[in-house]
Amino acid sequence: xxxxxxxxxxxxxxxxxxxxxxxxxxxxxxxxxxxxxxxxxxxxxxxxxxxxxxxxxxxxxxxxxxxxxxxxxxxxxxxxxxxxxxxxxxxxxxxxxxxxxxxxxxxxxxxxxxxxxxxxxxxxxxxxxxxxxxxxxxxxxxxxxxxxxxxxxxxxxxxxxxxxxxxxxxxxxxxxxxxxxxxxxxxxxxxxxxxxxxxxxxxxxxxxxxxxxxxxxxxxxxxxxxxxxxxxxxxxxxxxxxxxxxxxxxxxxxxxxxxxxxxxxxxxxxxxxxxxxxxxxxxxxxxxxxxxxxxxxxxxxxxxxxxxxxxxxxxxxxxxxxxxxxxxxxxxxxxxx
Amino acid sequence: xxxxxxxxxxxxxxxxxxxxxxxxxxxxxxxxxxxxxxxxxxxxxxxxxxxxxxxxxxxxxxxxxxxxxxxxxxxxxxxxxxxxxxxxxxxxxxxxxxxxxxxxxxxxxxxxxxxxxxxxxxxxxxxxxxxxxxxxxxxxxxxxxxxxxxxxxxxxxxxxxxxxxxxxxxxxxxxxxxxxxxxxxxxxxxxxxxxxxxxxxxxxxxxxxxxxxxxxxxxxxxxxxxxxxxxxxxxxxxxxxxxxxxxxxxxxxxxxxxxxxxxxxxxxxxxxxxxxxxxxxxxxxxxxxxxxxxxxxxxxxxxxxxxxxxxxxxxxxxxxxxxxxxxxxxxx
Numbered sequence: 152x153x154x155x156x157x158x159x160x161x162x163x164x165x166x167x168x169x170x171x172x173x174x175x176x177x178x179x180x181x182x183x184x185x186x187x188x189x190x191x192x193x194x195x196x197x198x199x200x201x202x203x204x205x206x207x208x209x210x211x212x213x214x215x216x217x218x219x220x221x222x223x224x225x226x227x228x229x230x231x232x233x234x235x236x237x238x239x240x241x242x243x244x245x246x247x248x249x250x251x252x253x254x255x256x257x258x259x260x261x262x263x264x265x266x267x268x269x270x271x272x273x274x275x276x277x278x279x280x281x282x283x284x285x286x287x288x289x290x291x292x293x294x295x296x297x298x299x300x301x302x303x304x305x306x307x308x309x310x311x312x313x314x315x316x317x318x319x320x321x322x323x324x325x326x327x328x329x330x331x332x333x334x335x336x337x338x339x340x341x342x343x344x345x346x347x348x349x350x351x352x353x354x355x356x357x358x359x360x361x362x363x364x365x366x367x368x369x370x371x372x373x374x375x376x377x378x379x380x381x382x383x384x385x386x387x388x389x390x391x392x393x394x395x396x397x398x399x400x401x402x403x404x405x406x407x408x409x410x411x412x413x414x415x416x417x418x419x420x421x422x423x424x425x426x427x428x429x430x431x432x433x434x435x436x437x438x439x440x441x442x443x444x445x446x447x448x449x450x451x452x453x454x455x456x457x458x459x460x461x462x463x464x465x466x467x468x469x470x471x472x473x474x475x476x477x478x479x480x481x482x483x484x485x486x487x488x
Numbered sequence: 489x490x491x492x493x494x495x496x497x498x499x500x501x502x503x504x505x506x507x508x509x510x511x512x513x514x515x516x517x518x519x520x521x522x523x524x525x526x527x528x529x530x531x532x533x534x535x536x537x538x539x540x541x542x543x544x545x546x547x548x549x550x551x552x553x554x555x556x557x558x559x560x561x562x563x564x565x566x567x568x569x570x571x572x573x574x575x576x577x578x579x580x581x582x583x584x585x586x587x588x589x590x591x592x593x594x595x596x597x598x599x600x601x602x603x604x605x606x607x608x609x610x611x612x613x614x615x616x617x618x619x620x621x622x623x624x625x626x627x628x629x630x631x632x633x634x635x636x637x638x639x640x641x642x643x644x645x646x647x648x649x650x651x652x653x654x655x656x657x658x659x660x661x662x663x664x665x666x667x668x669x670x671x672x673x674x675x676x677x678x679x680x681x682x683x684x685x686x687x688x689x690x691x692x693x694x695x696x697x698x699x700x701x702x703x704x705x706x707x708x709x710x711x712x713x714x715x716x717x718x719x720x721x722x723x724x725x726x727x728x729x730x731x732x733x734x735x736x737x738x739x740x741x742x743x744x745x746x747x748x749x750x751x752x753x754x755x756x757x758x759x760x761x762x763x764x765x766x767x768x769x770x771x772x773x774x775x776x777x778x779x780x781x782x783x784x785x786x787x788x789x790x791x792x793x794x795x796x797x798x799x800x801x802x803x804x805x806x807x808x809x810x811x812x813x814x815x816x817x818x819x820x
Contacts, residue, residue: 237701304759322597
């Protein structure tokens with residue numbers, strides 16, 4: 152016979168039933184949630200993003216006389232490597248969202264094949280980053296396109312259109328194929344909605360004198376191999392018979408710019424650089440020059456307003472200071488505006 | 489008789505309740521243990537026993553480990569390169585079965601240099617049949633991306649078939665799981681095994697290419713095409729996986745094509761301006777030596793590619809290709 156009175160027993164039963172019900176609810180919750188895991192939270196998969204309702208109809212961009220010979224392939228961050236293997240890392244680091252790819256052929260000549268790659272990079276900076284880093288040397292500009300955003304080689308065409316980075320690759324060298332690729336690119340520009348934000352303000356901040364056309368690159372992370380330099384542009388200049396690289400990164404404000412510049416200076420010293428005074432009177436006191444003995448290269452680092460800027464791997468201090476002066480002049484005006 | 493204190497449990501009831509609670513906890517723990525999957529999800533291919541690729545290498549011959557032939561015509565350079573190593577008869581005996589593993593990674597035409605050149609693959613097939621008197625030659629690769637398109641557009645499928653080889657596409661049932669002894673990454677992982685299960689000799693054919701992640705893609709990286717679904721995770725440790733692949737695959741011969749080298753934007757390229765004509769072909773029984781020599785065409789030193797040192801340390805081959813006294817010649 153139980154020694155617990157009826158009232159206490161009823162209370163105990165009620166509490167136990169409540170606890171069991173709560174446990175049951177938790178169990179049901181866990182069971183349901185397992186079908187909807189966001190792997191990106193654990194760094195092992197892509198995030199759950201809303202799908203594009205209608206993927207772009209790539210076939211609508213090609214000229215008359217060109218037809219599709221494959222379906223539109225769609226890749227996301229999880230399977231991009233299946234299409235471009237080791238190059239996927241470059242895109243993923245730059246904000247890649249989707250790739251749409253399709254092959255086309257001339258109706259008149261089945262040997263004339265081209266493949267269209269439309270990379271959705273999320274925004275124009277992501278698109279420009281992969282465009283600039285992969286830009287080929289000794290290429291031809293395309294008259295109808297802004298020089299910083301498009302070029303062609305003997306068999307291919309590359310351009311940025313808003314958030315899209317576009318590659319048109321010909322499977323052979325042919326004037327007819329190139330004409331079809333240019334027409335396709337123009338149709339994409341005219342008809343494919345991209346982003347309202349299509350301009351990159353920093354591009355106009357680089358001095359134009361001796362600027363090497365098409366040399367601007369944008370590193371969204373790890374600019375100049377330094378973790379703290381995000382959103383960093385580099386551009387090349389021909390000074391005398393030497394090529395010198397300038398860099399530029401816009402920060403949230405002057406204080407952050409100063410902090411990033413200081414961190415980068417420390418990074419240079421930690422990696423074998425030695426601080427030196429500037430020889431130019433205008434620059435004196437405003438900048439820090441570093442000489443790396445092992446490589447015999449010179450670096451200049453400074454902050455102007457919200458900009459961290461400087462010169463990278465110049466072969467002499469004189470060259471580095473020449474380019475730094477131009478940067479100071481150009482950016483001082485921009486910082487005061 | 490005095491009334492019991494009703495707020496207290498009697499000893500018997502306490503023991504009964506404690507026992508029931510203990511049984512419940514043990515049952516829950518036992519059930520959890522039975523349902524617990526310590527290995528995590530599998531890539532979905534092959535269960536059962538693990539397989540190991542055989543050793544396909546041939547006995548060493550001093551002074552005939554590596555040849556380098558300069559010339560623009562791949563048929564002539566490969567003929568000469570193999571002749572300098574003792575002829576195809578050294579590598580393929582009458583009645584043997586040979587597998588050729590070309591790099592067919594992309595649905596890309598030969599002109600772009602992203603895949604092994606079909607002329608080269610076809611000529612090696614012909615050599616195996618005509619001079620080596622091979623019974624059967626297979627050509628196989630696992631591009632992951634739409635393999636049929638890769639074999640079609642690279643021209644390798646047609647060239648190999650016309651030369652008499654059987655092209656094997658990577659169908660799921662042809663994969664088995666393997667574990668590399670002493671390996672860190674290749675553990676219970678699916679590989680494209682079946683075409684290589686009953687062969688006598690294995691020949692790798694690959695172009696020299698820049699590779700965004702690995703620095704260079706050559707003979708050793710070519711074996712990446714043997715890995716099955718889920719191999720992308722290895723890109724995080726690309727140097728180790730390439731070294732482990734070289735440990736896993738002991739080929740008869742590797743052929744490294746430097747007729748045109750993809751200098752930039754590898755491994756896919758896309759523009760003809762990514763390529764540079766260097767008119768050189770390397771044949772080698774030592775894949776580490778071949779790649780150490782090959783990387784110089786990309787303006788790299790062997791020390792720039794950590795996977796070469798790792799493979800050398802594992803005893804796969806040597807980065808000091810000069811020590812092998814490679815035979816160097818030119819064909820018109």
